[in-house]
Amino acid sequence: xxxxxxxxxxxxxxxxxxxxxxxxxxxxxxxxxxxxxxxxxxxxxxxxxxxxxxxxxxxxxxxxxxxxxxxxxxxxxxxxxxxxxxxxxxxxxxxxxxxxxxxxxxxxxxxxxxxxxxx
Amino acid sequence: xxxxxxxxxxxxxxxxxxxxxxxxxxxxxxxxxxxxxxxxxxxxxxxxxxxxxxxxxxxxxxxxxxxxxxxxxxxxxxxxxxxxxxxxxxxxxxxxxxxxxxxxxxxxxxxxxxxxxxxxxxxxxxxxxxxxxxxxxxxxxxxxxxxxxxxxxxxxxxxxxxxxxxxxxxxxxxxxxxxxxxxxxxxxxxxxxxxxxxxxxxxxxxxxxxxxxxxxxxxxxxx
Numbered sequence: 001x002x003x004x005x006x007x008x009x010x011x012x013x014x015x016x017x018x019x020x021x022x023x024x025x026x027x028x029x030x031x032x033x034x035x036x037x038x039x040x041x042x043x044x045x046x047x048x049x050x051x052x053x054x055x056x057x058x059x060x061x062x063x064x065x066x067x068x069x070x071x072x073x074x075x076x077x078x079x080x081x082x083x084x085x086x087x088x089x090x091x092x093x094x095x096x097x098x099x100x101x102x103x104x105x106x107x108x109x110x111x112x113x114x115x116x117x118x119x
Numbered sequence: 120x121x122x123x124x125x126x127x128x129x130x131x132x133x134x135x136x137x138x139x140x141x142x143x144x145x146x147x148x149x150x151x152x153x154x155x156x157x158x159x160x161x162x163x164x165x166x167x168x169x170x171x172x173x174x175x176x177x178x179x180x181x182x183x184x185x186x187x188x189x190x191x192x193x194x195x196x197x198x199x200x201x202x203x204x205x206x207x208x209x210x211x212x213x214x215x216x217x218x219x220x221x222x223x224x225x226x227x228x229x230x231x232x233x234x235x236x237x238x239x240x241x242x243x244x245x246x247x248x249x250x251x252x253x254x255x256x257x258x259x260x261x262x263x264x265x266x267x268x269x270x271x272x273x274x275x276x277x278x279x280x281x282x283x284x285x286x287x288x289x290x291x292x293x294x295x296x297x298x299x300x301x302x303x304x305x306x307x308x309x310x311x312x313x314x315x316x317x318x319x320x321x322x323x324x325x326x327x328x329x330x331x332x333x334x335x336x337x338x339x340x341x342x
Binding site: 001002003004005006007008009010011013014019023040041044045048049052098100 | 123124125126127190191192194195198234263265266268269315318328329332333334335336
């Protein structure tokens with residue numbers, strides 16, 4: 001015959017009411033944090049995605065005009081890296097091509113109308 | 120008639136989560152480190168990144184499922200690894216006597232421990248923290264890379280790699296060898312049927328747990 005022992009259930013340590021309280025607080029904090037974070041991310045992504053879309057459109061135009069399969073076959077890009085910037089992500093290309101996103105409101109205070117910012 | 124006594128150490132939900140985590144962590148480690156440390160060619164890297172995401176989805180949903188479906192088990196686990204008393208601190212003085220057992224270094228003996236010893240508690244805490252860090256950094260890198268910006272992408276990526284590497288090393292060098300050495304615990308986790316260990320073994324390794332938190336169940340409630 002085998003005698004079996006088990007751990008006392010969680011309800012023996014913590015009451016249902018306390019457990020629901022803790023769970024409620026965790027869900028509220030997580031939901032509020034997630035809402036705020038999603039809002040920030042959506043705001044930031046909006047302009048980045050617009051810029052990205054424009055770049056892809058320009059790239060497609062060039063490829064269609066010169067009958068290229070991929071953007072890295074673009075003769076202008078090839079020449080730029082061969083003769084000047086060495087390779088993608090090099091110091092030169094990083095300094096010249098990479099974009100830093102900063103709030104322009106702080107750089108040019110008062111120059112951007114409020115109604116534009118609110119859109 | 121001989122009378123045996125066993126104690127349920129790993130309930131079914133904990134075993135399912137542990138085994139799924141083990142499979143996912145191994146797959147994520149292999150695919151992730153192979154890509155980060157350039158151990159494979161470009162084509163394999165691309166395939167590995169797909170697999171990395173698939174296993175990350177399973178790992179994420181397994182963890183969320185554990186919290187949502189069995190919140191009582193998750194609570195008990197967190198309560199256990201967060202409970203550090205005087206004996207937990209005393210365990211670190213001679214690392215529970217393991218160095219003496221293996222290499223005759225330090226002193227023998229082990230202060231009475233609860234369900235997990237101090238080393239297991241630290242490992243549990245590091246796994247919980249790493250799951251949180253890896254989840255946040257990993258899914259942020261996947262979904263909101265552009266919004267993060269260059270600085271945060273670099274920071275999140277490095278945190279993702281080095282936290283996972285540290286915990287994996289902790290796992291390979293301490294958790295895996297010691298759990299295989301403590302055979303009844305290992306068997307309870309992977310045997311078919313209930314995850315039980317002999318009561319005598321539990322009394323020797325986890326006396327405080329047996330004394331305070333374990334009760335005998337009636338014949339009608341047997342697993």
